[in-house]
Every structure is written in structure tokens, then in C-alpha cells.
Amino acid sequence: MKITALIPAYNEAARLGDTLAAVAKIELLDQIVVIDDGSTDATAAVAAQYPVDLIRLPRNQGKGQALNAGWRTHAADIYLLLDADLQASAYLAHQLLPPVIAGDVDMTIANFIGSQTSGGQMGFGIGKRLARWGIRQLTGHVINSPLSGQRAVRSQVLQSCGGFAPGFGVEVALTVQALRHGYRVAEVDLPMTHRATGRTLAGFCHRGRQVWSIIKVLYHSWRNS
8 A cells, every 4th residue: 555645745845855755754654755836945855865755746736736737647546745844843744644554545635723823813714614604514524624635535536636726725625525526534533733824915815715715616616506
């Protein structure tokens, strides 16, 4: 059974090194793939210092397309999906793998508990509440962390779902499609941390794009129900 970590990264040079150092300690992994999504900083140079396969996209295409680039070129039985800004807490993701390896579930999702962010405050959670509500309406399932990008997922789930949706709605789309296909999804409580977008103009713009992407994913899912 081959297990591959997929880590999309866009301008994450400041945090990627710590993340990769932590991921490299996960003994269950056979391969780590970093997808540099058109970064303009030293993200690729940082990744090259670690035992990873590096994919460099010529321009920024978004998280979903970056994940597709890794999934389509690196075959595996199970994929561990991780954000690039987790730093030392990335090691905790090893706890997502055993339920999938054992065949108890088809996808696990990290449910962040405790201190979830570093470097500032988070936003108001509008996107999270919207995603949680939409998933419940479309599938009947309650997912506490619908936007969590930290997941372990079987290859056949991704094949059934047609890979990853583009844009910021990638996690919501994957959750809805997996549940609709009858796959078993479970959340795992983990005290992981990631960088906060903060209550700045840039942070609000980021969350605005995220909310709009979630709305589009939910609408598309509803239209195809």
C-alpha cells in the first residue's frame, strides 16, 4: 500500500521548511509531493532542500488545480492532503492515516481543536458556517470542519469524484461528492495550527473569495443533485 502526501504551496517560503521537516517524520508515508503553485518567493528553493518530489506550476492556478497536478502524476493508494503552513503541527496528521489504512473509513478530516491559528486572529467564520450548512442540506451529514484541508483519502474516492474542484471550494466539493458516492467520512480531533488570514483588508478579500467559491460549489452540487 503506497501512501503519498500532497502539499500545495503558494508563497509559503517562510513556513514550508518547518512543515516539511515535520511531515518527513511521518513514518507511514512513502512519498512527499510539493506542488509549487506559481510562487513568486523562494517556495521552490525551500522545498528542494527536503526529500520531496517537487512540481512547479508556471503560474498560480489555485489549490484544487495544484492538488490535481500532484494526484494525476503520482499514483498512490492513499493520499495525505496537507496545507503548507502547518509548520511543526503537520506531524499530527499521521493520526489521520490509521482509520483509512484499516479500512474503517474512506476519508478522514482533521477537526482542529484548541489553538488553531498562529500569527493573528481568524475571521468571523462565515465561510465555515456556510459550508457546514450546505453540506448538511445536500448530504444529511454534519461536518464540523468542512474547510479543513488536512485529510487522508483513498485513491478511489478521488477517482469517483473526478479529482479536485478548482478554487477555494475544493474541500467542500470533495466532502459533498464523497458522501454522495456513499463513502465513509470521519473527523479526527487534532490540535493542529495554521496561519491566520487576519482581520485585515487582505484577509477580508481572501475570505470573500472563499465564500464566493463555496457558494458556487454548493449551487453546482445542488443543481446536479
